[in-house]
Amino acid sequence: MDPDLIVNGVVAGSLYALVAMGFNILYRPTNVFNFAQGDLVMLGAMICASAMALWSLPWFVGAALALAAVGLLGLIEERIAVAPVLRRSASGHAWVITTLSFSMIIANLVGRIWGPDPIAVRPPPPLTTETFELFGANVSSYQIALVAATIALAAGVESFYRTRAGKAVMAVAEDREAALLRGIAPESLSRWSFLFGGAIAALAGVLAAPLLYASIGLGPSLLLKGFATAAVGGIGSNRGALIAGYVIGLVEALAAVVLSPGYQMAATFAVMLIVLLIRPHGLFGHPEARSV
């Protein structure tokens, strides 16, 4: 197999894993699958790109702005589109409509404000997207940093779930009423999770921008890939998201070469179907936890 293919697969897979982790973080205490996640990712990329291009701010300032703004937007989404419907029925599915509406609103506003043109984003120095040869493959320092950052983030998020607060989030995921009776306040955990889930979405967008450009087209495609990754990995599992991201990224890269680039999406969803047929809860999902 062409070593470049492995590089491309692992890099794309890392991005998908980042998007899936954002999904997972806000799914856990709410059992809500956020349909606006792709738009939050896209908005993160747009804010960072604009801060750098228009105001010539350094990368890390643009990234921090994007994380803060999108985290806040996640919190707003939780307050207006999620908390009210969960208060009415914690097990209902009205959030499908409300988070989808929120997604449409963001996509529409971003389209109005920024227009359709993609914005190029430079990686933070000393990283570059210039490739060099490593073990026969062409890689850039930015790609290596991206893959490493994703692994570090997955490890960080997983270690949070081993703290008492993290166990409380898992408890809410498993049995909301039992958690209430133990003094756990699901509303507060759900607010924090949307804040962090939003910030991670922005981070995914910020990290994707130097490779894919920042554009409104980023939202829908990353929503679908991120969804497939979360489902294959087992919804809620961040270790699963990382592995599933690599699997889907590699299958896609392979499909693009062996078949043609037009078959990438089909390959992604074929992987998803096959995995879910064999393991309905995904590679690392717990059958005991509630599922969508």
Place this chain on the structure above:
Amino acid sequence: MSAPLLDVQAVDAGYGHVGVLRGVSLQVEKGAIVALVGANGAGKSTLLKTISGVLRPTAGRIVFDGAEISGLAPHRIVDAGLMHVAEGRRLFRSQSVRDNLELGLYGGRLDAAAEARRYEFVYELFPMLRERPDHRAGVLSGGQQQMLAIAQALMREPRLLMLDEPSLGLAPVIVDQVIGAIERLRAEGVTILLVEQMVDRALDIADRAYVFQNGVVIGHGAPADIRGGDLIRRAYLGAAG
């Protein structure tokens, strides 16, 4: 007589538009075991859920240790010192025994040494928990799960423990262990409100008892009087009061 620890005053409650409880009043004295008996569907679990804040009363007041708790969020009621072990041992099944106990400490303000003493306390009460800290709660037997559920509720040193049918589906020898643990808790100063289908077992250990029928308290008193009268027969046979 001093004020009761828990004072439920003329409470109405239910689910949405469906009323279940009508004008329920009930007192639990500090240090007592108060039993709550009545047929299936009488509203016993609904009353416990209303006291713990999962449901809101539509009328009446609930006072705990002198402060009104009706209308507070469930975690505030837990903070006040009231713990509810729900029907059907609602544990976090995919988490370990130790993690379930740790979750019982969530939101509390005990320091590390005090937390260690709480683990020791529940391990003394239910030694089997000490032997399997890493087992997932979901793989324990019914009796072990019930013990874990009670232990979890004890981690934050509640002053009032509400138990909803702890004997449900347990073998008689396990029921004996659970009843024994409840009596030991009273000796330790924990006040207990006990909902039980096994009326005789509940009356054996209770200081006082309430009889429920169709969302209404149809009588209360000392266990001997309840046993002697015809309240129980009425409550379970459904004869009109």
